[in-house]
Amino acid sequence: INYAALAKEAEITAPTAKQWLKVLAAAGLVYLLEPFMHPNLKYGVKAPKVYFTDTGLAAYLLRWSNAEILEAGAMSSSFLETWAVMEIYKSFSNCGQIPPLGYYRDFNSREVELVLNVDGSIHPLAIRKSSSPVKETKKFDILRLVAEGERALKLGAGGVICFANDLLPIDARNWYIPAGLL
Structure with a gap:
């Protein structure tokens, strides 16, 4: 979230924009997705990311009247990311758990869209609007630093949520995860 940019677009002050988002x-x-923080990860962005909890409402507010317009639009990847994050969020919430979700982005714009922190292990997830995204798991390497030192966490299995037809291995640790499984 860039509160200053949001405030400028809405012609309000940044503190007012921050309060409105809290409401x-x-x-x-x-939903405000907080960044994943760890002492070994320096230069990480500390601002939360904002997701609409209802992608149907978001599409309506943007006046997209049908799925074809949304799919062909420039924001279709963002909508897929929003939908995937919210489906995972709801999976944890519906089981009575506080969703252990975060994201990691550094100042070089390297990003892991979703980081699940479960029982001392972190599980990185990328979200792509493709059936077989290539080299997406390379960006998971920026999280390897959390497995070192006194406050080390285990780097668990990760995956790329995409339009693959089946759950398929990418390598020994990572999987292509069909969006339909969410």
Whole structure:
């Protein structure tokens, strides 16, 4: 979230924009995904990411009248990411668990869209609008530093949520995960 940019677009002050987002989050209309932080990961962005909890409402507000328009649009990848994050969020919430979700982005714009921190292990997930994205797991390497030192976490299995037809291995640790399985 860039509160200053958001405030400028809405012609309000940055503190007002921040308060309005808090109200939207409290009402359950948006979800603020906090960054994954670890002492070994330096130069990480500390601002949360905002996701609409209801992609149907978001499409309606943007006046996209059907799925074909959305799929062909420039924001279709963002909508897929929003949908995937919210499906995983709801899976944890519906089981009565606090979703152990975060994301990691550094100042060089290297990003892991979703980091699950479960029982001392982190599981990186990329989200791509493709059936077989190539080299997506390379960016998981930026998380290898969390497995070192005193406060080490285990780097568990990860995956790329995409439009693959089946759950397929990418390598020994990572999988192509069909979006339909979410």
